[in-house]
Amino acid sequence: QEALLLGATPLGVVLSSNKTNILVMSGNHMAHPLLISLTNIDACLHSKSSAHAYILLTLLPIAKFTHRTTCVHSLLQNQPMHQAFNVILLPLKTAASVGVMMSNPRGNLCYCFTLLAVWIADMPEEGLLAGTDMKVSPITIATSKEFG
Numbered sequence: 001q002e003a004l005l006l007g008a009t010p011l012g013v014v015l016s017s018n019k020t021n022i023l024v025m026s027g028n029h030m031a032h033p034l035l036i037s038l039t040n041i042d043a044c045l046h047s048k049s050s051a052h053a054y055i056l057l058t059l060l061p062i063a064k065f066t067h068r069t070t071c072v073h074s075l076l077q078n079q080p081m082h083q084a085f086n087v088i089l090l091p092l093k094t095a096a097s098v099g100v101m102m103s104n105p106r107g108n109l110c111y112c113f114t115l116l117a118v119w120i121a122d123m124p125e126e127g128l129l130a131g132t133d134m135k136v137s138p139i140t141i142a143t144s145k146e147f148g
Contacts, residue, residue, distance in 0.1 A: 008099060009110045012039030012094060012117035017125055019062065032060040032081065034088065039117045058088050079136060080132050092116070 004010060014037040034118050035054040045051040063080050094100075095114040102112045121129060127136070136143050 004113060006110065007111060011102075011110045011112050011114050013114050014039055014054075014118050015057075015116065015118065016120040017126065018122060022059075031061065034058045034060060035084075038086045058084075058096070060084050073105075078128050081128055082131070 016035040034057045036057045037054045041053050044123045045053050099111050101109050107124045
């Protein structure tokens with residue numbers, strides 16, 4: 001916060017994603033919903049879906065490969081997701097680096113910086129975000145043989 005300009009407001013951003021089935025009107029397809037929230041919302045409200053603390057930012061389809069070789073799939077599977085995340089999150093990245101003017105609930109303008117505070121994900125999603133295989137830890141260099 002000391003690096004921000006005087007009077008600037010840091011907004012902690014919470015992102016969440018999890019591969020899920022989309023059953024209604026889709027023919028049982030899989031997708032990655034990307035949800036967004038703010039860190040200043042109370043934790044007990046974050047856990048209640050009825051509180052609508054998260055907003056659907058985008059719904060990313062999962063790529064299907066026509067090539068049968070699975071080693072090619074594992075190499076290429078994460079690349080389209082990372083490219084999509086770069087495009088979708090570009091406004092947040094811009095707001096984090098140079099800031100944007102936003103109005104608060106009272107209607108006053110504030111100079112805000114959207115800083116990524118946390119990305120909530122399960123183990124397969126962490127591997128996708130880190131660009132690692134399912135048999136490798138996304139935060140260390142440990143492999144599945146070394147897992148406890």
